[in-house]
Amino acid sequence: MSDVVLFEEVSKRFGDVRALDNVTFRMSENINFLLGPNGSGKSTAINLMAGLVRRDSGNILILGRDPHDIYKIIRKVGFLLEKYWFYESLTGYEHIVLAAKLKGIERPEAAARKAVEMVALGEYSEKPIAGYSKGNLQKLALAHAFLGNPELVILDEPFANLDPPSSKHLIRVINELSRGGVKFVISTHVLSYIEELRGHVVMLDKGRVIYEGDLRDILNKIRGLIVVKGRPLDTLASILESAGFKYTILDDKIVVKTSSVNELSKILKMAKDLESFELKRGIIELEELFRLGGATWFSK
Amino acid sequence: MVLEMMKTEIKEITRFPLMDLYLVIFLILVSLWMAFHPGRATLMVANSPSEALQMMSRKILVMSYASIEFLIAVLTSLLVALSIARDYERGRVHLILTLLPSRRWYLLSKIVSCSLPPTISAVFSFLLGLLVIFVTIPLVESIIMMCIVLLLTLFYSSLTLLLSLIAKRLIPSLVISTIVALFTNMISKTLVYFELHKIPTFSIIPPLCYRTVLTVSFNMGPNSINPYVLVPISITYIIALLLASNYYFNNIMEVGK
Numbered sequence: 001m002s003d004v005v006l007f008e009e010v011s012k013r014f015g016d017v018r019a020l021d022n023v024t025f026r027m028s029e030n031i032n033f034l035l036g037p038n039g040s041g042k043s044t045a046i047n048l049m050a051g052l053v054r055r056d057s058g059n060i061l062i063l064g065r066d067p068h069d070i071y072k073i074i075r076k077v078g079f080l081l082e083k084y085w086f087y088e089s090l091t092g093y094e095h096i097v098l099a100a101k102l103k104g105i106e107r108p109e110a111a112a113r114k115a116v117e118m119v120a121l122g123e124y125s126e127k128p129i130a131g132y133s134k135g136n137l138q139k140l141a142l143a144h145a146f147l148g149n150p151e152l153v154i155l156d157e158p159f160a161n162l163d164p165p166s167s168k169h170l171i172r173v174i175n176e177l178s179r180g181g182v183k184f185v186i187s188t189h190v191l192s193y194i195e196e197l198r199g200h201v202v203m204l205d206k207g208r209v210i211y212e213g214d215l216r217d218i219l220n221k222i223r224g225l226i227v228v229k230g231r232p233l234d235t236l237a238s239i240l241e242s243a244g245f246k247y248t249i250l251d252d253k254i255v256v257k258t259s260s261v262n263e264l265s266k267i268l269k270m271a272k273d274l275e276s277f278e279l280k281r282g283i284i285e286l287e288e289l290f291r292l293g294g295a296t297w298f299s300k
Numbered sequence: 301m302v303l304e305m306m307k308t309e310i311k312e313i314t315r316f317p318l319m320d321l322y323l324v325i326f327l328i329l330v331s332l333w334m335a336f337h338p339g340r341a342t343l344m345v346a347n348s349p350s351e352a353l354q355m356m357s358r359k360i361l362v363m364s365y366a367s368i369e370f371l372i373a374v375l376t377s378l379l380v381a382l383s384i385a386r387d388y389e390r391g392r393v394h395l396i397l398t399l400l401p402s403r404r405w406y407l408l409s410k411i412v413s414c415s416l417p418p419t420i421s422a423v424f425s426f427l428l429g430l431l432v433i434f435v436t437i438p439l440v441e442s443i444i445m446m447c448i449v450l451l452l453t454l455f456y457s458s459l460t461l462l463l464s465l466i467a468k469r470l471i472p473s474l475v476i477s478t479i480v481a482l483f484t485n486m487i488s489k490t491l492v493y494f495e496l497h498k499i500p501t502f503s504i505i506p507p508l509c510y511r512t513v514l515t516v517s518f519n520m521g522p523n524s525i526n527p528y529v530l531v532p533i534s535i536t537y538i539i540a541l542l543l544a545s546n547y548y549f550n551n552i553m554e555v556g557k
Contacts, residue, residue, distance in 0.1 A: 050394075074399070081394050085391045086392070087308050088312075102301055
């Protein structure tokens with residue numbers, strides 16, 4: 001399978017900040033994820049892919065081309081960047097038509113219409129952008145990325161500002177397009193949104209790749225975590241300690257890594273000194289995970 | 301493709317009452333000039349009423365028009381600086397660069413679209429001014445002047461384009477552009493007042509010569525600088541600044557940070 005994105009020993013500094021440090025990874029699946037907490041270097045990697053930033057060292061290939069030659073294949077790639085701002089005097093539809101013309105797409109009106117339908121912008125597409133909500137602006141930005149049947153779509157935080165139904169709709173669109181052969185690179189720090197997708201993951205932390213593998217594996221690891229809230233917290237901690245559970249205290253809660261939920265629940269119910277407790281099982285977001293020292297759980 | 305981009309840029313720029321403000325300020329300037337320069341008018345000797353009108357138009361209105369050079373320079377500087385820095389800060393540069401096949405087209409469309417509204421409004425105001433005082437139009441001089449105004453505007457645009465690319469951020473861009481516009485105009489005025497324009501070597505600095513040209517071309521005096529020399533020099537300067545902007549944009553400026 002040919003590489004969609006290839007990073008070879010790529011480094012990038014902004015002044016004293018090392019945004020990417022000797023990063024090497026390849027993405028060749030239909031859906032690829034770039035995960036990591038805020039400040040991990042995801043957006044820098046995306047900007048490097050878009051050719052908006054110059055790397056200090058290393059090699060990058062997007063569909064087999066250097067990002068600074070990406071203009072030669074611009075019609076094949078669609079981008080959603082973290083930062084965007086539109087011509088607010090235009091309507092959403094007019095803006096996408098303009099973008100289609102700038103991209104050199106044949107029959108720009110038809111392409112724009114299709115992109116608008118794809119993101120379900122609805123009646124708002126005929127209204128001036130100046131009056132758009134953040135959610136509609138995000139949809140419009142997504143429509144720009146899907147414009148003109150691209151081979152590769154690179155999305156930086158695609159779920160930002162979207163409400164749950166819109167996020168679900170986007171998931172459906174991504175799944176449909178990927179089944180049709182469109183490749184995706186999706187950067188996000190919100191795991192709960194991508195639960196329903198499958199694909200290859202590159203996880204970044206502090207500008208380094210800390211994990212490469214399947215999204216299912218990561219989700220399974222995280223599902224093994226249980227969040228326990230209880231009062232008093234120090235009593236809860238000592239109960240877990242004496243029962244031999246591995247745990248981490250995070251603000252007002254404790255995260256326990258265990259597969260035996262029933263046993264944990266039973267122990268807590270029997271504890272006399274505990275005023276109250278609550279167990280929560282599910283996806284823990286990356287920000288929390290990394291605050292818990294999650295980086296060590298994803299060692300390569 | 302670039303035309304589409306320019307059209308959209310101009311539409312975006314003219315969302316604000318730029319033309320209206322420009323016209324009002326121009327008319328105020330003309331009125332002030334006419335009010336404070338009666339002495340100059342009394343020195344004119346005319347042989348016929350039509351000649352008197354023509355001299356009035358040349359000596360008063362055209363000179364008043366020449367004083368708008370400052371306004372055009374400042375306005376264009378601010379417009380270009382605002383436009384580029386705002387695009388950069390809010391992320392439009394990023395969006396456009398993921399669509400456009402070349403960054404050069406972005407810069408070109410930006411500079412032309414920012415220079416056109418001030419130039420067009422200057423021409424419009426000038427014609428309106430002529431109509432107001434009902435004088436014969438000094439046609440050839442007017443056309444030369446329009447060309448010079450356009451060159452001047454493009455020169456300032458390209459200069460401030462480079463400066464705002466270097467400054468990146470909105471406030472520094474505005475401050476630098478204003479200082480540059482003020483400074484170059486101040487030198488220009490000083491040179492004219494001290495008649496340094498007589499020294500031909502100064503013709504290598506186009507913006508400093510515009511006022512000289514505007515002054516002498518209508519006086520038709522012996523110190524007139526040949527526009528056939530000035531125009532190519534100006535164009536060379538504009539191209540040089542645009543190339544420098546393009547180099548800076550492509551190689552030095554990191555758009556993503």
